[in-house]
Amino acid sequence: MKQQRKPKLAVWKFASCDGCQLSLLDCEDELLAVAGEVEIANFPEASRAVARGPYDISLVEGSITTPHDAERIHQVRRASKVLITIGACATAGGIQALRNFKDVREFASIVYANPATIEALAKSTPIADHVFVDFQLRGCPINKYQLLEVLSAYLHGRKPNIPNMSVCVECKQRGIVCGLVTHGPPCLGPVTHAGCGALCPSYHRGCFGCYGPKEAANTGSLSAWWAGKGMTERELLWNYRNFNAYAEAFRKESEAHEE
Amino acid sequence: MKNRSIKVPYLARVEGEGAIQVRVREGAVKDVKFKIFEPPRFFEAFLRGRHYSEAPDITARICGICPVAYQMSAVHAIEGAFGARVDGPLRDLRRLLYCGEWIESHALHIYLLHAPDFLGYEDAIRMAKDYPNEVRDGLQLKKVGNDLMNVLGGREIHPINVKVGGFYRLPKKEELTELIDRLEWAIDVSAKTVRWTSTLNFPEYEYDYEFVALRHPSEYPLNEGRIVSNKGLNIDASEYEKHFAEEHVGHSNALQSVLKDRGAYVVGPIARFHLNFDRLTSRVRALAEEIGLTPPCTNPFKSIVIRALETMYACEEALRIIRSYEPPEQPAMPVHARASTGYGCTEAPRGILYHRYTVGVDGTIREARIVPPTAQNQKSIEGDLARLVPAFASLPTEQLTHRCEQAVRNYDPCISCATHFLTLVNEA
Numbered sequence: 001m002k003q004q005r006k007p008k009l010a011v012w013k014f015a016s017c018d019g020c021q022l023s024l025l026d027c028e029d030e031l032l033a034v035a036g037e038v039e040i041a042n043f044p045e046a047s048r049a050v051a052r053g054p055y056d057i058s059l060v061e062g063s064i065t066t067p068h069d070a071e072r073i074h075q076v077r078r079a080s081k082v083l084i085t086i087g088a089c090a091t092a093g094g095i096q097a098l099r100n101f102k103d104v105r106e107f108a109s110i111v112y113a114n115p116a117t118i119e120a121l122a123k124s125t126p127i128a129d130h131v132f133v134d135f136q137l138r139g140c141p142i143n144k145y146q147l148l149e150v151l152s153a154y155l156h157g158r159k160p161n162i163p164n165m166s167v168c169v170e171c172k173q174r175g176i177v178c179g180l181v182t183h184g185p186p187c188l189g190p191v192t193h194a195g196c197g198a199l200c201p202s203y204h205r206g207c208f209g210c211y212g213p214k215e216a217a218n219t220g221s222l223s224a225w226w227a228g229k230g231m232t233e234r235e236l237l238w239n240y241r242n243f244n245a246y247a248e249a250f251r252k253e254s255e256a257h258e259e
Numbered sequence: 260m261k262n263r264s265i266k267v268p269y270l271a272r273v274e275g276e277g278a279i280q281v282r283v284r285e286g287a288v289k290d291v292k293f294k295i296f297e298p299p300r301f302f303e304a305f306l307r308g309r310h311y312s313e314a315p316d317i318t319a320r321i322c323g324i325c326p327v328a329y330q331m332s333a334v335h336a337i338e339g340a341f342g343a344r345v346d347g348p349l350r351d352l353r354r355l356l357y358c359g360e361w362i363e364s365h366a367l368h369i370y371l372l373h374a375p376d377f378l379g380y381e382d383a384i385r386m387a388k389d390y391p392n393e394v395r396d397g398l399q400l401k402k403v404g405n406d407l408m409n410v411l412g413g414r415e416i417h418p419i420n421v422k423v424g425g426f427y428r429l430p431k432k433e434e435l436t437e438l439i440d441r442l443e444w445a446i447d448v449s450a451k452t453v454r455w456t457s458t459l460n461f462p463e464y465e466y467d468y469e470f471v472a473l474r475h476p477s478e479y480p481l482n483e484g485r486i487v488s489n490k491g492l493n494i495d496a497s498e499y500e501k502h503f504a505e506e507h508v509g510h511s512n513a514l515q516s517v518l519k520d521r522g523a524y525v526v527g528p529i530a531r532f533h534l535n536f537d538r539l540t541s542r543v544r545a546l547a548e549e550i551g552l553t554p555p556c557t558n559p560f561k562s563i564v565i566r567a568l569e570t571m572y573a574c575e576e577a578l579r580i581i582r583s584y585e586p587p588e589q590p591a592m593p594v595h596a597r598a599s600t601g602y603g604c605t606e607a608p609r610g611i612l613y614h615r616y617t618v619g620v621d622g623t624i625r626e627a628r629i630v631p632p633t634a635q636n637q638k639s640i641e642g643d644l645a646r647l648v649p650a651f652a653s654l655p656t657e658q659l660t661h662r663c664e665q666a667v668r669n670y671d672p673c674i675s676c677a678t679h680f681l682t683l684v685n686e687a
Contacts, residue, residue, distance in 0.1 A: 019323020
């Protein structure tokens, strides 16, 4: 298909820390090249200029946590030909989904003096719970090179090359000695989606699941292994309840260890 | 201009979701709102019950631009609670990591977020067509900061190497010395940035602010110091809540920090510079004198130049630390949990960031309190808008609106940070 004009790129923010959209600005060597290939039509963190939709590619950061945002995501979807979620908030509800395991009113009263006026949904939910998502890029934060790969793939009409293996495989590729079977710090590597390049194991600590569960993650087996090493139920629970706590595999496993 | 309305429904080139609204009736400013509609995320609530060792990783997620600030305030507060003190090379490495964050955050703000205002562009990408060398230099300067964070922290956003007591892994000497050439380049480029930003057109606007920053006996403040101001404040971080309060302000939908009895104050580069000019390196001071910018500087639009001076300082400081670095024996010192409360206050790129944690004997966090810099600057941001609109009343509305936006960006506001502790309250 011949492009008559540059494809329009939009970046949207929901509840998040801004880190994933910042990844685009962190592409110091590639940013100007990207800007040469697309029209940056809506990216408030970077530009005052806003061009009208429809947008060829929308990158969506953040989770849905307010009634207003639950409406707004439908407008974004309607204005977007391709909608890609970036990061753990958008794909799994983010760290703010820890509220999903509690009463949100109780949470609000801890932080805010006047909790009755806080407009917040009971749950922080991923974008795909609300609208159709074309592609989900994981990570807390995302890997900026994977972001460039996804953008490049959609601009050229091909499938993104984002491996869906576990962090364990990345460790093996880097030749890092397995901590889990040697000295044994808690490591979520066997059940966590690849993408970080086995960052934590290379810094002598266990994976803590930034990229969320990989497909068919065998969390039960990992928990049994950990329990055999003396980990308490409470520690098991917290290990699955971080930035991807509401992703199904981690949610179910953590609930299995609730008292 | 009798009746006028300045509205920016979605502020661009800031971090997070905010808006401004100024209403003028009969020539007088009636209503100023720096609105924050970013949804709350309840960090202080879900820190309760977590193990203290998780605090640096969890609080980093408050902000993608200044995660190191959150990690540093968290570890200092918790170490304080446990009566531990991290010194020597580990302390230097923390300072080095923080320098990386200052460099990347300041370069981002100077070149990508703020400079386009002064030069009349919608964004840096459009600006790059006319200023290709400046934008390219700015991006490479930012990259030097990010590379420091990559080596020390593992990655630039939400680094994974910071722990209570020190680090998980120490950098090898050569991993750091590899950066020396680029830091030397970065010092030159940040000096160029200082000269370049000093030639921008600054709106004529001054105000006698109360500046609040850390003050250390010998260093330009990053991780440690007393909290001082130009109006007589001089306290330890543990006394913060005695002197500062957060107010519900009906019209602003947010909690605003104030100095008790005195009101609005300013944190960030302009405040640090004002209170710590004598702690900068001689090269940075000489350059500041050369361009004619020394304290007192009470024009907030000039904060872009001060950010450039601080970037140069951070590059020089990083180089100094790297040159003297000898890896210690252990990546972290042992810490022992005890039931106590600890306080931490460090200088995020945009100003002081206060943390307090109460930890139980089992190492579980019982209570957490976090006051980010943008919450503290909010009231001064509104004050500036209220004063600027009448001062520049002769401008057409579109230009005046842009001037207001630019004034907000003077503070490099981090709305995502602020909001996670601010309310979205309706007027009671």
